[in-house]
Amino acid sequence: MTFQPHGELRISVEYPLLISHARGPWNRELVVLWRKQALAHAQAMQRLGPWVGVGVMRGSMTCTLDALALHRETAEYMVAELGAVGSAHVAGPEVEGYAMMRGVFDRMFDGVCPHAHFDRLEDVRPWAEQLLDRRVQSSSDR
Template structure:
């Protein structure tokens, strides 16, 4: 087992809704916190995949000010998801009051370009509606041939 250099900074809460994994993220994260939440999210993947296509909502509650490694690892994790993954879309919720929103929102708007369908929203309800709409589209993996 690898020993962590630092304790995780920040916090997160993962919740499951029909066809969705929602991660509520608080505080300024370090790499250790990012690894911790990624493991919690990955633990839910088999159940979500078994139920059909699904999406993720990453709800940023406090800040977007992270080190560059957080952004790089986030993109890499989505790019390297298993071939059988039924993850179809990723939404980010970034309200205007979130620290760094005016400067860093654009980073999230392009973070997953060429990797998976993604969008940024100012509110949770819009993100949920978009994810639901994405789940109705044909799955690029061929596992969801459409309705």
């Protein structure tokens, strides 16, 4: 059974950040929509160099298990094929499911790429720049 996408989505690019603004709760159908849009942006960003995905969450962070599975599959592909080197989620305590979903997202990204949580979008950029700097440093050490 398929459903209409639940939640809202907008994607913006501030290289090296691919920022997905989402209002949940969300379902697999919204992740399918996100995947289509995000992959198009990721392919363009790959030509510029390594980048970091950021999810800015509003309303609710809760989602279905099949949505999480597709999100992880997409993240694995972005890391393996499209130059993603990390992922961050931005959500404050006013977002429903904030405390519960932090651990869920940590497990989802475990073994895929570095992942961090932030309360504010402006705090992501220094973390992302450190990731990118470490990547450049490890490349030059080889």
